[in-house]
Amino acid sequence: MLAAEIQTLTLEAPVSTVTLLEDRAQVQRLGKEILTAGLWRVQVAQVAPVLSDKSLRAEFIGTSAGARVNDVRVHRRMLIKEADRTGLVEQLKTEWRSQYEHYHVLSEDRHQLEAQFEQIGTILVKALQELPVDAAWGQVDPMAWRSQLQPIFQRLRDIRSDILNTYHAQAQLQEAIARLVTRINTEARPDSIYTAHLEADLEILQTGEYSLAFDYVVPNALWRPYHQAQLQIGDSPQITFRTDGCVWQNTGEDWHNVDLVFSTARASLGTEPPLLSDDLLNIREKSKRIAVELRDQNVKTTGLGTEQRSPTIDLPGVDDGGEVRTIRSLHKANVPSDGNPYRIPLFQFQSPATIEHILMPEVALQVVRKSEQTNQAIYPILAGPVDLVRATEYIGRTTVGFIAPNEKFALGWGTDANMRVQRTESQKREKNHLTQWNTITNTIHVFLSNIGEEDRTIALTERVPVSELEKVKIEVLQEETRDRLQPDANGFCNWRLQIPAYSQSKVSLVYKIIGAPDIEGL
Template sequence: MSTAPLPDTTPLPGAARPATPLPVTAVTCLEDRAQVERTATAELSAGVQRLRLGPLTALAVDRSLRAESDTPGVRVLDARITRVWTPRAPLPPGPEDSALRHRLHALDERRRSGEQLADRLEARLALLAQLSADLLREVGEGAGVGEVERTRWHRELNRVDAERERSAEELRATRARLRELEKERLAALTAVDEAEEEPAELLAHVELTVEAGEAGPARLTVSHLVPCALWRPSYRATLAEGVLRLESEAVVWQRTGEAWTGARLTFSTARSALATEPPALAEDVLTLRERTAEERRTVEVELREETISELRPGADGVLPGVDDGGEVRVLSAPAPATVPSDGRAHRVPLGSFEGAAHSEYACAPELSPLVTQVVRFRNTAGHPLLAGPVELVRGSGFTGRGRLPFTAPGADAELSFGSSDGYRVVRETDERRSTAGLSQRSVTTRTVRLHLSRFSGPEERDEQVVAVRERVPVSEVSAVEVRLRKEECSPAPDAFDAEGVVRWDVPLGPGARRTLTLVYEVSASGKVAGF
């Protein structure tokens, strides 16, 4: 009888070696994950051998694992991630554990003893209640047959009631102590969670099958994706004596199970999880029909609000940023950084620049009665500034938070440093309607009056210029005409653009008051309906 040969079970050289450390050397943070790169140096023998590297986080994505070597004559044949679950035994803390661990263990023991005492007291109270019921039943039965033992019954009932009262009081005191112990235990548990990190029960290692032409050291590089990590841009703007300093930072959160210690950090706006398939096209049927007599006689118009949008030089569509689908941007931290795995926000500096800042006080009374200090500056960082929150700092210290829009290199940006309490704006409107002659055109004349006041202290002597903006409707149809009556405006506007925004640059000295008057008319023909 013939038998098939048995497979060779001899382990490859190096299979029994201990795990080689595989530290994190570089991390590329994406919008909702991170690409982790690890580097290790291992001593290899000639031939095929198996290496065990790690440990590493158990959250590593298996299908994203890549391993290679830049050492001549070394080739990686296979790479895989293996995981081992080692549950921790419920043992008391030892001498190497911290005082917080010992205190938490002591509180757990006291709570367990208190719960056992409460259970015994509850059982005792239940027995005493049963005994009291038996005594009362005996009293009833004895009284029914004429056997009256008042002295014994009185003594036994008093003894049972006294014991029940003592046990109930002891149970209330025990429960009160348990509540206090639970509060102390929760406080100690919170302190342990904030100060210490639990060792991982699930550990992962990388197993590599490597072929080496000759014995010697080899440099191995392993990369993989990991979830539970993200980043967002953040800024800090400091205004002092007409100079704005803008500091760029990356705020990083990660809970991957291992710290990134001294790693080179790169921040990318790429969305690797975003679907790349184009959307499906649906049919859109257009039909033509003759207008009715009523539709030919009238023109339907409506008044709507539109946001004035503007693309900066060099932009050709949606502006890029972390929170949009624009062009991918990559920013690198100038120095290695450490990000612990605690799920908290950690700031990594990216760079800073200084530049001249043009400051003005601006007001749009139709939207808000506040006068705001607006600072304009130019992006000289050499790279785009992604949209993100900004901490605002000026002479008096921290003044608030704002938001910086996406700013291309060399483009102008503006930041609002908050409102000024030294100004007050009151807006009044008046509207008159009339019909012009035989044409039956309806004319609506609107008058807007703005009253500006400046309240200043005795130390303020300089004059400030406030940029005031008001809106005038813009018509898109010939049947409706809008005309700015400049001869009735007081004073005449300094600027009037195609979007219907009227601007005055109003100089105000200490304690000064000014009144601005804007007059415009909207005329519509008799065919216009809905206006």
């Protein structure tokens, strides 16, 4: 019995959809063809050579009751360019010889100029040595000396200028020769080019038009969120916030006119449980003295919160708030396989903004303009860099964390050049000889000057330490603190200052740290 004849076909199946993950991409190719009944071997050319074999899958989509995929595989081939078919190497070698000869000519000219410079310098030294002898014999003629020495000095300057010009020309020529040598070595070596194509064995029971989809995963492709915020300042300040997906790919296949889907899934994390290790417990005698230390603690994140917000964890790469999300690009895109970044628009929204000027002099002696707005999009804002545009002027870049939909967040828009800030801090230590308690009095003065012609409302924030021990007490002296202000639960003291144009203001904060005798580290 003779085996059935296998028909062959090269199928046009371009890339239609690419799902980008944190460190890889899933590619889908779609092809449509009229196939007669029988066995077929279908090939798809020019696919990514780096695709993962175990992720390769082929299936019929739509009405395919009379068709089946028996097998699908990838074939790779390495092409080696052995000969210089274009003659480029010979042209480069000819150019190299010409520049090398020119370099030697410049070297000879420079040696001659240096020899002349040395000879004229010797003549000048001897002429200067004769001047005291002439003066001793009473032959003092400054005009004659000037007329004799001035041409020599001029000649020295001219030769020195020629030497420097020759030196710079040689340096530039040497760099050009080095670039030529690099190009010659690159063009002369045999280049290895990898190509790959897909091959699928199909079984068709009845003649008809069939649609075939190929899916596979490729490395060397990734994406990260990139944002742009544009601030319009006026009677009603407004923020236009845009989110793009920045794509890099060097897979060996170009993506032309494809639908891009951006996913935050982390396939590389795996599902293996962590390794367990022994945790040894030791018993030691309790120390009679208590050592304290001052530490900083982050109180707020980028987002300013909503009515309800679930806790998130910080993960490397794309921060999605702990939930896998997918965002589809607004339009079809082209992403060549060159490793360069390409920004693809994802979504944008507009939100009313609240503008205020804030000052945290302990961190920076500058008044910063801050905007507070709400994420009006149906998607969350993923953590990433933000380009800041005020009106139509680019002013810098900042970063944001994960911002859920309908959550408020803040952006900084640079410093106010019309505000001058000075901060001084002093400390006084005392010890009660009767109770042996230690007292540290900290005094902070903040001076503000408005040198502009507009009034300013400044939100000033200072902080005092927050004690976690009963034997360490912290008290703010209201009599010596402006507005008799008391800190909040996190130790922040907030003032709202009205500073007219061309005026000054002063804020004082005084607090005490009182520690028991057995406290160390204050």
